[in-house]
Amino acid sequence: MKTLDHIDYRILDLLQVDAKYTIKEIASELGMTATPVYERIRRMEEEGYIKRYVALVNKDMLDFHVVVFCSVSLKGHNRQVLKTFEQQISGFPEIVECYHIAGTYDYLLKVIVRSMNEYQEFMVNRLANLEELGQVQSSFVMSEVKYSTGLRLDGHLNGNGEIT
Incomplete structure (x- = not known):
């Protein structure tokens, strides 16, 4: 490279x-x-510096109004348990981001759905059915203060995703 x-x-x-x-x-x-x-x-x-090109859609215009960050603890922590959990949640379209984290919880999930009813349905019928799921704490987004997908490179990209 x-x-x-x-x-x-x-x-x-x-x-x-x-x-x-x-x-x-x-x-x-x-x-x-x-x-x-x-x-x-x-x-x-x-070389992999550019992974792919995507369109960023307006979630609100598409009626996706509920954003939730779920802190998740698992019952077990061996390699197979982690791998199985990651494979299972990768198939859930409601989960748009997942991070394996250090600290009190094992994972941080970003979930985007249309309504609270849809979130409840997701929690009760999908996420809660995972065998190794221990504890989930949900934090609901009240307003989006900053959203950016751009990394600050060479000091030229500002916080609004604009070239300076």
């Missing part, structure tokens, strides 16, 4: 703001021609 330079970081910054930027637009922003920009992007894709 080649190490990234400041130009690569600027390209990544731009793509994090808008993955639909064309090669020509990125090249223009960087004062370069299109060919070396294309080659850098292709290399970063091949």
Whole structure:
């Protein structure tokens, strides 16, 4: 793997703001021609720096109004128990993020559903049915103060996901 330079970081910054930027637009922003920009992007894709391109949808416009962070403890902690739990919850579309964490709980889940009734249904009929599930503490989001998917690279991406 080649190490990234400041130009690569600027390209990544731009793509994090808008993955639909064309090669020509990125090249223009960087004062370069299109060919070396294309080659850098292709290399970063091949090396795994760029995992994929996605569209960020407006969850509220799609009627997903309930966001819950679930702190989960398991009954057991051996490798097989953890692996089984991770495989099981990976199949739950309501869970959009899952982190194995240190501390009082074992996992932190981010769950997004349309309503409290849907969350209750998910908890009672899906999550609570997992054999190794110990304890769950749910924290309901009242308002989203900051949401960003962009990483701050090379000091150019601000907290609003904009290039500075």
